[in-house]
Amino acid sequence: MNAIVVKDLTRRFGDFAAVDRLSFEVAKGEIFGFLGSNGAGKSTTIRMLCGLLKPTSGSATVDGVDVSRDPEAVKQRIGYMSQRFSLYERLTVDQNISFFGGIYGLDRTRLDARRRFVLDMAGLAGRERLRAADLAGGWRQRLALGCAILHEPPVVFLDEPTGGVDPVSRREFWRLIDHLSASGVTVLVTTHYLDEAEHCNRIAIIHAGRLAAIGTTAELKQVFADRTIVEIRTSNAVEAMRLIERAPDVEKTSVFGTSVHAVLKHGERDVDGVKARLEHAGVPVASIEPVPPSLEDVFLDVVEEAG
Amino acid sequence: MRKIAAVARKEFRQIARDPRTLMTLLFVPLFVLLLYGYALNFDIRHIRLAVDDRDRTPESRSLVAAFVNSGYFDLVAAVDADPKKAVVSDRPAATELMDRNDVRAVLVVPNGLGRDVRVGHRVDVQVLLNGDNSNTATTVMAYATTIIRTEGLRYAARAAAAAPAANGPGASIRVATPLVTVEPRVWYNPQLRSALFLVPGLIAYIAMISAVISTALSIVREKERGTMEQVRMAPLGATSFVVGKVVPYFAISLLSAVGVIVVSMILFDLPMRGSWLLLLAALSLFLVGALGLGLLISSVAETQQVAFQLALLASFLPTLMLSGFIFPISSMPRVLQVITYAVPARYFLIALRSIVLKGAGVAAYALELGALTTFAILVLTLASVRLRRQWT
Ligand SMILES: Nc1ncnc2c1ncn2[C@@H]1O[C@H](COP(=O)(O)OP(=O)(O)OP(=O)(O)O)[C@@H](O)[C@H]1O
Ligand SMILES: [Mg+2]
Numbered sequence: 040m041n042a043i044v045v046k047d048l049t050r051r052f053g054d055f056a057a058v059d060r061l062s063f064e065v066a067k068g069e070i071f072g073f074l075g076s077n078g079a080g081k082s083t084t085i086r087m088l089c090g091l092l093k094p095t096s097g098s099a100t101v102d103g104v105d106v107s108r109d110p111e112a113v114k115q116r117i118g119y120m121s122q123r124f125s126l127y128e129r130l131t132v133d134q135n136i137s138f139f140g141g142i143y144g145l146d147r148t149r150l151d152a153r154r155r156f157v158l159d160m161a162g163l164a165g166r167e168r169l170r171a172a173d174l175a176g177g178w179r180q181r182l183a184l185g186c187a188i189l190h191e192p193p194v195v196f197l198d199e200p201t202g203g204v205d206p207v208s209r210r211e212f213w214r215l216i217d218h219l220s221a222s223g224v225t226v227l228v229t230t231h232y233l234d235e236a237e238h239c240n241r242i243a244i245i246h247a248g249r250l251a252a253i254g255t256t257a258e259l260k261q262v263f264a265d266r267t268i269v270e271i272r273t274s275n276a277v278e279a280m281r282l283i284e285r286a287p288d289v290e291k292t293s294v295f296g297t298s299v300h301a302v303l304k305h306g307e308r309d310v311d312g313v314k315a316r317l318e319h320a321g322v323p324v325a326s327i328e329p330v331p332p333s334l335e336d337v338f339l340d341v342v343e344e345a346g
Numbered sequence: 347m348r349k350i351a352a353v354a355r356k357e358f359r360q361i362a363r364d365p366r367t368l369m370t371l372l373f374v375p376l377f378v379l380l381l382y383g384y385a386l387n388f389d390i391r392h393i394r395l396a397v398d399d400r401d402r403t404p405e406s407r408s409l410v411a412a413f414v415n416s417g418y419f420d421l422v423a424a425v426d427a428d429p430k431k432a433v434v435s436d437r438p439a440a441t442e443l444m445d446r447n448d449v450r451a452v453l454v455v456p457n458g459l460g461r462d463v464r465v466g467h468r469v470d471v472q473v474l475l476n477g478d479n480s481n482t483a484t485t486v487m488a489y490a491t492t493i494i495r496t497e498g499l500r501y502a503a504r505a506a507a508a509a510p511a512a513n514g515p516g517a518s519i520r521v522a523t524p525l526v527t528v529e530p531r532v533w534y535n536p537q538l539r540s541a542l543f544l545v546p547g548l549i550a551y552i553a554m555i556s557a558v559i560s561t562a563l564s565i566v567r568e569k570e571r572g573t574m575e576q577v578r579m580a581p582l583g584a585t586s587f588v589v590g591k592v593v594p595y596f597a598i599s600l601l602s603a604v605g606v607i608v609v610s611m612i613l614f615d616l617p618m619r620g621s622w623l624l625l626l627a628a629l630s631l632f633l634v635g636a637l638g639l640g641l642l643i644s645s646v647a648e649t650q651q652v653a654f655q656l657a658l659l660a661s662f663l664p665t666l667m668l669s670g671f672i673f674p675i676s677s678m679p680r681v682l683q684v685i686t687y688a689v690p691a692r693y694f695l696i697a698l699r700s701i702v703l704k705g706a707g708v709a710a711y712a713l714e715l716g717a718l719t720t721f722a723i724l725v726l727t728l729a730s731v732r733l734r735r736q737w738t
Contacts, residue, residue, distance in 0.1 A: 089579050114581040125576035127356065129363045134356070141352020142580045 040103055042067045042194050042225035043088065047097035050083050050248075057083040059248035060097065065227060065241075067193075070220045072239030073229040074338060080248040081229040085196045088227070090114050102193050102225075115143075118192040122199035124183035128172035132163055135171055135186055143190040150189075157185030160215060177208025184215060188224075195219060197228040201235060213238050233334045242334075244341050251345040252337070262340055263332040266290065267306045269313065271299045272325040279322050283313055293339055300336060349582050353590025357564070361594060371556045371598050375548045375606050379613070393418055393486055396449040398425035398440055403460025405501060409471070412497045413453060418489050422449055440474065450476045451486055463501040464508070545616060545702075546695050548606045549629070550665040553636040553691075556599035558661040561592060561640030562653040569648060584737035588730065592637050599633050600626075607702075619705025628701060628711075631718040632694040636661065638725030645732035665691040693717040 043065035050058040058080040065071040073081045086092040088101055090110025099106045102116040126135050136157060140150040158164045161181035171179060180200065188195060197216075201209045213235065220226055220240075228239070236242050237256060244252040244259075252259055273279045276299050283289050283301055288309040290302040303309040307329055314327050361367050395413060399406050413419045425440045443449045454472035462469045473490045477483040568574035577587060607625070610616040618625075639661055647653035667673065668682060669691035675683055686692050693714035700706040700714075708715070 091575075091578055111581055111583075114579060117579070119576070119579035121572060121575060123572040125572040127360065127573060128571075129360055130356065134359055138352055138356040139580070141355070142349050142577060142582045144349055144581070146348075 041065060042069070043071070043099070043101055043227060045084075045088070045097075045099045048084065048087060048094050048099050049096045050080075050087055050092065051095045056248050058087070058094075061245070061248070061250055062097075063243055063250060063253055065225055067225055068220055068223045069240045070216060070226045070228065070238060072236045072242040073227060073245060074231075074233070074236060074242055075229070075245035076342065079245040081245055082198055083248075084245070085119075085198050085227070085229065088113075089117055089119050089196060115190070116192055116194060118187035118190070118195040120183050120187040120195070120197050120200050122202040124179045126171040126179060126183055126186065129170060131168050131170055132158075132174070132182060133167040135182065136189065139186040140189045145190060153189045153191070157182075157189060160218075161185045176204045177211065180204050180208065180212060181215065184212070188219070193223070194225045194227070197226065199229050199231065201230060201232060209235070233338060236334050244338060246342050246345040249345065252341040256334055256337075259334070259337045259341075260332045262337060262344075263302075265306075267303045267309075267329050268332050268336055269301050269303060269310055269327055270295065270330045271301060271313070271317070271327045272297075273299065273317070273322055274325070275322050278320075279317055279324075282317060282320050282322060286313065286316060288312055291343070293336070295333075295335070300330075302336075302340070350586045350590040350593075353582075353587055354593045357591055357594045360564075361598070367560060371552075371560065371595075372602050372605075374555075375552050375602055376609060378551075379548060379606055379609050392420050393451055393489075394422045394449040395419040396423040396425050396440060396443050396452045397421060398452060398454045400457040401455045401459040405460035405463055406455045408500075409455060409459075409494070409497050410453065412493050413490075416489065416493055418486075419451070425452065444474065444476055447476070451490065453490070463498075463505060466502075466505045545606060545610050545614075546671055546691075546698055549603045549632075549694075549698070550669070550671065550691050552599050552602045552606070553633055554657070554661045554665060556595055556602060557633050557636030558640040558643065559654060559657045561595050561637050562643040562647065562657050563650050564595075565591065565641070565644035566647050566650050566653040569644075570650065578737055584734040585730065587737075588641060588733060592641070595640075596630075596633060596637055599636075600629060603629055603633070616702060618702055620701035624708060625698075625701045628694065628697040628715060628718065631715060631722055632690060635690045635718060635722035635725060638722055638729055641729035641733065642725050645729055645736060664689045668692070669695055671695055690718055690721045693721075 041064040043063075045064070046062050048058055048061045049056060061080075061084060073084070075081050083092065087094050088099055088106060090101075090106050090113035094107055101113050104112045104116060106113050127138065130138065133154070136154050137150065140153060145153060158167065161178065161184070163178060163182060163185075166174070166178070171182065174182065184197075184200065201212055204212070209232070216226055216228065216238070228235075230236065239256075241253065241255050242259060243250055252262070254261075271279055276294060276297060279299050280292050280294065283299075284292050288304050290304050292299055292301045294300075301313065303313070310327060310329070314324055317324050361371070397410050397413070399410060410421070414421050423443055425443070440452045440454070444452060452474040454474065456469065456471070459469050459471070471494055473487070473494075475483045475486055475490075565574070568577070604626075607616070607618075611618055640657065643653055643656045643660065647656055664685075665671065668675075668678075668686045668689045670686065671691065675686050675692070678686070697711040697714040697718070700711045704710070
């Protein structure tokens, strides 16, 4: 049986459906990414899966437990970490660990063992007496993760766990997640960093509460199977975009760093036409060549398709 | 149980690491009490007195002696009317002593006092007081009045013993009235009065700060910081969380309140006529009600600021204004009088006074204890229903 099974899960706030008939499954030990713009319904979904919010309709089981029927049993089986790394700032590293161990009902021997594990994992050994408030972002983030997995939950929910953390710490954090997954823990993680999504085994893109796409990154990129994306390097990206946006052979454009991505309707044979059009209008084109779709291209495309 | 202990331990640690909370919970009430205790004690025990005895008879001397022997006045200057012995010879000099603040009170005994009281005539004795601190002045006035009145009764008794044979039937009527005019006042112990004012006031303060505000703020802070959501993700019931959270504040406020009472007993001679057990029971009921109110507020407020304002409105103001603590309930407009029935401090004050001052049995304030219990149960139920609904 899969670790997470979601079927037609819906949550309404008044008339507004924050989560709308969502269905997906996550296998045991999988790292499952949740992508979606702000307000897409990611956090709302996670809160329902954690037993914190009652679904309006539909069903979900986590580690075999029905979330609406037995939320307390769900809580015992999951770890949760939010973007805010909700630790007690005034307490020390050690006291935070003791507290979270305590509310999960760990006895002394188990708590001591887990404390050592978490301190090692987070690289906090020797910093036990520092106040959480005095920790640098990366350490606080790892401590928060450690506190969330003290009770060795088989399923872990991470809601934007890497917000506001430097790239080195982010990489380190994903290494920890890989370890968790390797030890059989199922991880559902939301993020706004599309590069992070590449770490995930599978990804779901949520838009306006609905599932817009799901699959491995390779599978997701299949939406561009019969279209071509060209990357245009130019010194005047804004003007370039304006010029080709409404061209008949261009489906759509988007800014990509300092360059422009254009999705061509008829594949590579349009490349020369686009280039000529730009140069004719006086926009210098340093290079224009087909590129494989990035996850960002996929995300934008999927979200646009979903309306 | 282990989970509740974990929450309580965490809360204690947070309080211990927050000097400001600790100060307001434990030290401020005791500090205020000590401040008032010492200030009042000093002022009222050693009132510097000058005497202007223009009579210089055994009667006038016994009146002066009564002032000195009362233990409340220190005779620091004799404003002597006798020109030959005069250090300070007349009234302006007495004023000067007052102006320089060398003395706080001047007793002026008129010439002829001894002669007049011996035959049963009324005599006016003058007491000049420094009124810059009206509280102290009122207290000193009460002392002086009492001393003079007592002395006046003694003169009257003496005159009565001497008079009947000589003066015939009419004399007994004169004897019945005191021979020295006094403003009639009830003898009372001003220090005790201060204690009666301060102790309930400080306990109300403790209940407000510690129980209502601290509890409400500590929970709302967790909502704001997001730690609440983190804790809600744990298999920890709302009840365990709330109980664990409330225990430290209950312990601290009880400790603080008992501290205030004990210190008042030492400093203010506050009596303890009833049983400690009953006092603790009343105190606990009152504090539990206050904690419940704090919880209720925390279930309504989303920000600490709102929580603070709600706590002031729901706890501080009614406790001060509508409990009978400052303004007597009987002299309030009828509408307000009705409202006071919803103010737990009202019942607590009655119970506290009954226990501490009268040592009355439970029967005397059973109704008040019942009201406190009802209030506590009501707010706790309301708060737990609301908090539990928010929990999942
Ligand atoms: N308790 C609530 N009451 C009313 N509306 C809510 C509530 N919680 C969430 N919403 C709404 O539901 C929608 C989805 O919110 P949600 O927090 O799930 O989005 P999200 O995908 O996590 O977004 P973000 O990336 O910004 O975290 C939002 O429009 C939000 O305003
Ligand atoms: Mg969110």
